Amino acid sequence: MQAQAYPVTEDTARTLVLGLGNTLLQDEGVGVHVIETLVRLAPDTPRVDYVDGGTLSFTLAGPIGEADGLIVVDTAQLDAAPGTVRVFEGADMDDFVGNGRKTSVHEVSLRDLLAISSLEGRLPARRALVGIQPGVMDWGNAPSPAVAAAIPRACRAVQGLLERWKP
Numbered sequence: 306m307q308a309q310a311y312p313v314t315e316d317t318a319r320t321l322v323l324g325l326g327n328t329l330l331q332d333e334g335v336g337v338h339v340i341e342t343l344v345r346l347a348p349d350t351p352r353v354d355y356v357d358g359g360t361l362s363f364t365l366a367g368p369i370g371e372a373d374g375l376i377v378v379d380t381a382q383l384d385a386a387p388g389t390v391r392v393f394e395g396a397d398m399d400d401f402v403g404n405g406r407k408t409s410v411h412e413v414s415l416r417d418l419l420a421i422s423s424l425e426g427r428l429p430a431r432r433a434l435v436g437i438q439p440g441v442m443d444w445g446n447a448p449s450p451a452v453a454a455a456i457p458r459a460c461r462a463v464q465g466l467l468e469r470w471k472p
Contacts (some may be wrong), residue, residue: 324355331448338450338456374432376435380439395431
């Protein structure tokens with residue numbers, strides 16, 4: 306019996322919103338804090354999976370490859386003031402992540418996970434990185450004031466992408 310291919314429709318398309326970071330290192334945990342805020346704001350968003358990706362692991366390659374859309378929220382070295390939020394979409398995300406400008410304390414890199422998905426032919430066609438410039442990367446479980454103030458802006462950026470990406 307052959308597997309039957311089902312078209313991606315408004316009823317089946319899924320977007321993975323992946324928050325990354327170590328919540329024990331102040332601003333490094335901002336991606337996780339954004340996911341927590343988004344879940345509180347809209348816990349039952351249809352066809353959207355909010356995932357706390359922590360400090361990344363190869364186990365995330367599966368969910369990334371299964372998604373039709375991918376939004377990653379993480380700290381990023383933007384050479385800007387702490388709390389600056391920038392969105393990199395599609396090829397811009399690939400370029401930003403591929404050039405290694407994202408400083409990381411993760412066990413694997415986002416670049417590694419995207420490469421796995423690409424090699425498997427399962428890289429989500431729609432993908433974006435919502436990057437937030439960190440200020441303080443020291444022990445502590447709360448972001449610095451500048452980065453905490455950026456969380457609502459990052460949430461709006463994610464919500465804007467989700468709205469624009471609706472099938």
